[in-house]
Each structure stands twice: as C-alpha cells, then as structure tokens.
Amino acid sequence: MEQSDNSVDVTETGIIRYGNSQVEKFQSDFLRQHVEYDEENGVCHIVIWELGAFSAPSAGVDYDRLISSAEAQAIYVRLDSASRSKVQISRSQTIGAPLYVGVADGYLIATWKFEDIAGSIKNPVPHRDSCKIYIENGPSVIRDQIIDGIKMLWPGEAVSLVDGELVFQLCSSNNIVVPSTIYNGARVTDALQRRIADVMRPALEVAKRPLIELSGGMDSSCVAVAAKSVRSDLYSYALMHKGAVGRQQMERRMELVGLLQVQDHLYPSDQPNQFQALEWDEAGLTPFDDNHRMPCVLAVDEHPAGPIDLILTGIGGDELSSGLNIGRDPWELPGVHCISTLMAATARADMFMRRGIWTLNPLAHEHVVNFCRALPDKLRDNRMINLLMLARAGLSDGFLFPRYVEGYGHGMQREAALIDFDELFSVSIIADYRVYNFSHLLKAAREASNGGLSYELILRLFWLAKLECILKKYVR
Structure with a gap:
C-alpha cells in the first residue's frame, strides 16, 4: 500500500482504492466495512469488522480505541498521504484469521493468504531461525515466518510502513482475570x-x-x-x-x-492420513495448518x-x-x-x-x-x-x-510405522540450504522401528515433512 494522490474510490464489489493503495475485504456476509476520508488532513480510515463487534463507526471516532475495545475480529487501516508513516494496520485482540505482512517495491502487502506474500518476494529463501523453531515446535507465535521477508501481525498488534521498513507495535498487556469464588445457589x-x-x-x-x-x-x-x-x-x-x-x-x-x-x-479420519495428505497441493500452502486438514476440508466439501x-x-x-x-x-x-x-x-x-x-x-x-x-x-x-x-x-x-x-495420535502412529523416513527425506531443500541437520531424527525413526515411534518424534518428523512441502513450493 502506498499513496500518490488523495482520491478515494469504493468499487461495486467493495474494493477500496486510495491513490495507489487498495484494500479488499474477505467476501463474507459475516464481515462489514466502513470507509471515511478526512479531506482536511488527507487521511483515509478503513475498518473491516466481524458481526457482533460494534455498530458502524461514526465520523470523528477514535479508531485506535475502537479496535482495542472490539469484541470480535476487526482490522483498522489508516492511509495518510502526509505522514512519514503513510500506512498503519491495527488488529483487534480477538484471535482468528492469520494476517501476513511484507514489503515489495516500497509497498506494504497484508493478506491472510501466505502464498500472496511469498509470491511478492523476488528470490525467496528459508528463514533459518524460524524454520528451526518450526521443526522443533511446530507453528509458534513468532514474528518472522519460514520464508525470509514474511512476517505475521498477531491479534492486538499494529504495524506501520516507515521509510520502507515495517515497524511493529507489540500487543498491549491487558489485565488478566484470575480465579475467584461463586455465591451460594449460583448456576x-x-x-x-x-x-x-x-x-x-x-x-x-x-x-x-x-x-x-x-x-x-x-x-x-x-x-x-x-x-x-x-x-x-x-x-x-x-x-x-x-x-x-x-x-x-x-x-x-x-x-x-x-x-x-x-x-x-460423517467422514473417515484417515482419508487421507496426515503424512499422505502432504501430497495434496492445498496442504503445502501455509505453515499455519492443522495436521488433519485434508480430512476436515474434504468432509465439508462433501x-x-x-x-x-x-x-x-x-x-x-x-x-x-x-x-x-x-x-x-x-x-x-x-x-x-x-x-x-x-x-x-x-x-x-x-x-x-x-x-x-x-x-x-x-x-x-x-x-x-x-x-x-x-x-x-x-x-x-x-x-x-x-x-x-x-x-x-x-x-x-x-x-x-x-x-x-x-x-488422532493412534492413527499417526499406525501411518508412521509404515514410512521409510530415510527415503522420504532423500531429497531435501532443508538440507540443501543448510537450514537444519535432521540426521538425529532419522536415526531415532530407524531405532523406533522395533518399539514404535513416540508421538513427540512423529510430530517432529511431520513438521519437518510439512516444512519441506511448503519450501519446495515457494523457494526457487
């Protein structure tokens, strides 16, 4: 997103254009959007929110406070043609959809689709530290993602584009509710x-x-x-x-x-099994995924x-x-x-x-x-x-x-017992880029052929296989 003039236009399909910037909400009956242009200050305010969060904002509203007090998913985009920080995006505290951010040719790109950010990077390479965390722990609450240049904006945070660089404002620390007591007769x-x-x-x-x-x-x-x-x-x-x-x-x-x-x-939980599902194109799109994604979505499709x-x-x-x-x-x-x-x-x-x-x-x-x-x-x-x-x-x-x-653990154990992991990782982009030495995992898998693989080992091997699948799609 970047502005070159102060014109604001909302198309028939709901796409919002402000100069060279464009904002498009996810097409759903459960989302609403509001656009307000402050002509005096050259600022465009855009709010996209989930049903149940609040009523349509009115002129002069404190947008930052609106986001911080939202009771559902909401995103506030501020486009300022005069400010050094021309673009700012804020998220409400409510958890939900992912929001990946990156910079390409001086533009801030923000989307829930991982592939849109990955496709904007000219020469994508693995982010070594993030990949290591992914293999050892699975998806985690970290800023940098598995491909260098892709970052995550988490619930309750804000990001600005300042002189071509992303500047994040961390989640504000809300008060934490602690256990109390209940009255006699309470239900x-x-x-x-x-x-x-x-x-x-x-x-x-x-x-x-x-x-x-x-x-x-x-x-x-x-x-x-x-x-x-x-x-x-x-x-x-x-x-x-x-x-x-x-x-x-x-x-x-x-x-x-x-x-x-x-x-x-009803739908079978093992059609396909977790490792087998990595052969589906959809299973290699994003690192933030469920290890039984394909049975779930196929059940919904049918x-x-x-x-x-x-x-x-x-x-x-x-x-x-x-x-x-x-x-x-x-x-x-x-x-x-x-x-x-x-x-x-x-x-x-x-x-x-x-x-x-x-x-x-x-x-x-x-x-x-x-x-x-x-x-x-x-x-x-x-x-x-x-x-x-x-x-x-x-x-x-x-x-x-x-x-x-x-x-689902017993199903993953049955599948893992039949996999030759040496063969599965015989061609490895993780090894080619010296991201992680996983030889100890292969050794553990071979030794476990006698007594069975533990859930912890299976998950490490699964996240390794998942990471290979995703990197092979984006890293050239």
Missing part, C-alpha cells in the same frame, strides 16, 4: 451457556447453512448445546476413527446428535447440506479447563492468549476461508475466556465446567466419561 453453567450463545448469536442469525465441528469431545459438544439454544436448524460433521475408539465415538455421537437433532455428516457459509468450532477449550495457560517460550512474542487456542484458530481460518466459509471460535472469545478464568479452580480442573454443562443438557454418564481417548 455458572447456565451463565456460561448464555455467554457462548451470545457470542454466536449475530452470526447464527445471518448464516444460511451453519455447520458445527462436532467430534464428540467436550468442547465442541458445549458449543453445539449453546448453538442449539439460538437456532434449531443446524448442521454438523465429524471425522470418524477406526477400531474400538471409532466404535465408541460413533455410539457417543449418536446420543449427541439425537439430543441436538442436528443434520449430521457435506450434503453444502455450500456451508459458517463453521462453529470448539477451539478454545484449553482456556476453560486449565490455569492461566499464557506462558510463552523465550522465542515467542508476549501476549495474553492461550498458545494452543491461537495456533488452532489460525489454522482453522485458513482451511475454511479458502472455501468462502467464515469460522467462529466462541470458546476463544474474550467474554467466555474471562468468565472461565474467574471461576474457582475446582470448576475448571478436569473439564468440570464442561461436564456439568453437558450433564445438565441431558447427556448420559457414559457420554461424559468415555473409556477411550478419541484423539
């Missing part, structure tokens, strides 16, 4: 359900075909119960496992689907109720059932969000926005998170608040206390 589960429902209400009232990711876990089940209190005609889908775990999952979900009366769709326009997820449950959970490793940027929630929401947004679908994570909303942080620890430990909410909704004890953990 916190009812209050929690109302808060979750209120977060979803604006979007559910607009959605044509809202879909719930309904795995049968505690988090997505709570979202589904709250959503049903807002709207009756809901759709759902789930990835189904094999074997004893899958049979348990099927029986538990039959009870849940029967209680909620949602129109359900849903008989499609096209879907809104997906409700259970992401954010870690905040409901644990301590503050806001610690960061030394290489990560500071912030107030739970890391697992932030990473999962970023991945989910990319997966579904590419299909024109907006994603909503009600359990990650500030109102819900702060409500749960204020609860006594005994109501949060071992997902007690979830259990109480679902029990009062009418689900059985057998649903609440399943025999097996219905995770």
Whole structure:
C-alpha cells in the first residue's frame, strides 16, 4: 500500500482504492466495512469488522480505541498521504484469521493468504531461525515466518510502513482475570451457556447453512448445546476413527446428535492420513495448518447440506479447563492468549476461508475466556465446567466419561510405522540450504522401528515433512 494522490474510490464489489493503495475485504456476509476520508488532513480510515463487534463507526471516532475495545475480529487501516508513516494496520485482540505482512517495491502487502506474500518476494529463501523453531515446535507465535521477508501481525498488534521498513507495535498487556469464588445457589453453567450463545448469536442469525465441528469431545459438544439454544436448524460433521475408539465415538455421537437433532455428516479420519495428505497441493500452502486438514476440508466439501457459509468450532477449550495457560517460550512474542487456542484458530481460518466459509471460535472469545478464568479452580480442573454443562443438557454418564481417548495420535502412529523416513527425506531443500541437520531424527525413526515411534518424534518428523512441502513450493 502506498499513496500518490488523495482520491478515494469504493468499487461495486467493495474494493477500496486510495491513490495507489487498495484494500479488499474477505467476501463474507459475516464481515462489514466502513470507509471515511478526512479531506482536511488527507487521511483515509478503513475498518473491516466481524458481526457482533460494534455498530458502524461514526465520523470523528477514535479508531485506535475502537479496535482495542472490539469484541470480535476487526482490522483498522489508516492511509495518510502526509505522514512519514503513510500506512498503519491495527488488529483487534480477538484471535482468528492469520494476517501476513511484507514489503515489495516500497509497498506494504497484508493478506491472510501466505502464498500472496511469498509470491511478492523476488528470490525467496528459508528463514533459518524460524524454520528451526518450526521443526522443533511446530507453528509458534513468532514474528518472522519460514520464508525470509514474511512476517505475521498477531491479534492486538499494529504495524506501520516507515521509510520502507515495517515497524511493529507489540500487543498491549491487558489485565488478566484470575480465579475467584461463586455465591451460594449460583448456576455458572447456565451463565456460561448464555455467554457462548451470545457470542454466536449475530452470526447464527445471518448464516444460511451453519455447520458445527462436532467430534464428540467436550468442547465442541458445549458449543453445539449453546448453538442449539439460538437456532434449531443446524448442521454438523465429524471425522470418524477406526477400531474400538471409532466404535465408541460413533455410539457417543449418536446420543449427541439425537439430543441436538442436528443434520449430521460423517467422514473417515484417515482419508487421507496426515503424512499422505502432504501430497495434496492445498496442504503445502501455509505453515499455519492443522495436521488433519485434508480430512476436515474434504468432509465439508462433501457435506450434503453444502455450500456451508459458517463453521462453529470448539477451539478454545484449553482456556476453560486449565490455569492461566499464557506462558510463552523465550522465542515467542508476549501476549495474553492461550498458545494452543491461537495456533488452532489460525489454522482453522485458513482451511475454511479458502472455501468462502467464515469460522467462529466462541470458546476463544474474550467474554467466555474471562468468565472461565474467574471461576474457582475446582470448576475448571478436569473439564468440570464442561461436564456439568453437558450433564445438565441431558447427556448420559457414559457420554461424559468415555473409556477411550478419541484423539488422532493412534492413527499417526499406525501411518508412521509404515514410512521409510530415510527415503522420504532423500531429497531435501532443508538440507540443501543448510537450514537444519535432521540426521538425529532419522536415526531415532530407524531405532523406533522395533518399539514404535513416540508421538513427540512423529510430530517432529511431520513438521519437518510439512516444512519441506511448503519450501519446495515457494523457494526457487
């Protein structure tokens, strides 16, 4: 973005042009935009926001305060023809879609699509430090991304283009809510359900075909119960496992689907498996991704109720059932969000926005998170608040206390046991660029052929394979 004159134009499709700058919002019924031009000062104000954040801004509004107090995803772009910092972009605190930024030929580029930034770099090369972090830890809250020149603007932050350089303003440190007590006779589960429902209400009232990711876990089940209190005609889908775990999952979900009366769709969790899915072109687009992306999106593509326009997820449950959970490793940027929630929401947004679908994570909303942080620890430990909410909704004890953990780890172990990792990494762009010496991982994989690969080793190998896949797409 860069300005050469003071003209402002909004096209019929909603594209905003100010001089040589152009801003285009994601095409969704769940987003709104407002444009205001301050002719006296030569400043163009652009706000793009998610339903439920606030009403349309009025003239003279304090835009920075508007963003800091937003209760949903929102982005404020300030284009100033007279200022040294001609372009500034600010994000609200609410987690959600990724926003990659970079500079090309003096222009600031900001987009949720990783490939748009990568394609603007003339000679892309791996960012060694970021790649090492990625292999050892997976996606992380860091500034520099795996390709040199691509950076991330995280929720609650701002970035400016000053003399051709990006200048970031870190996330402001909000006050953290800590556990308290509850009054005699209090029904916190009812209050929690109302808060979750209120977060979803604006979007559910607009959605044509809202879909719930309904795995049968505690988090997505709570979202589904709250959503049903807002709207009756809901759709759902789930990835189904094999074997004893899958049979348990099927029986538990039959009870849940029967209680909620949602129109359900099932899809195998191993079609494709995680490493096999890296052969799909879509799986090599972005480093912020889910290791079971392809089964999820294929299930949504095949849903008989499609096209879907809104997906409700259970992401954010870690905040409901644990301590503050806001610690960061030394290489990560500071912030107030739970890391697992932030990473999962970023991945989910990319997966579904590419299909024109907006994603909503009600359990990650500030109102819900702060409500749960204020609860006594005994109501949060071992997902007690979830259990109480679902029990009062009418689900059985057998649903609440399943025999097996219905995770994806056992599936990844089965697949990994059949892979020749020496052969998989025989041609490596990571090795060619001297990014990371992964010989110890290959040695560990060979030795584990006798007793089985650990989940930790499988994830390291997966992130290594994922990184190879992405770098081969962009690095020439």
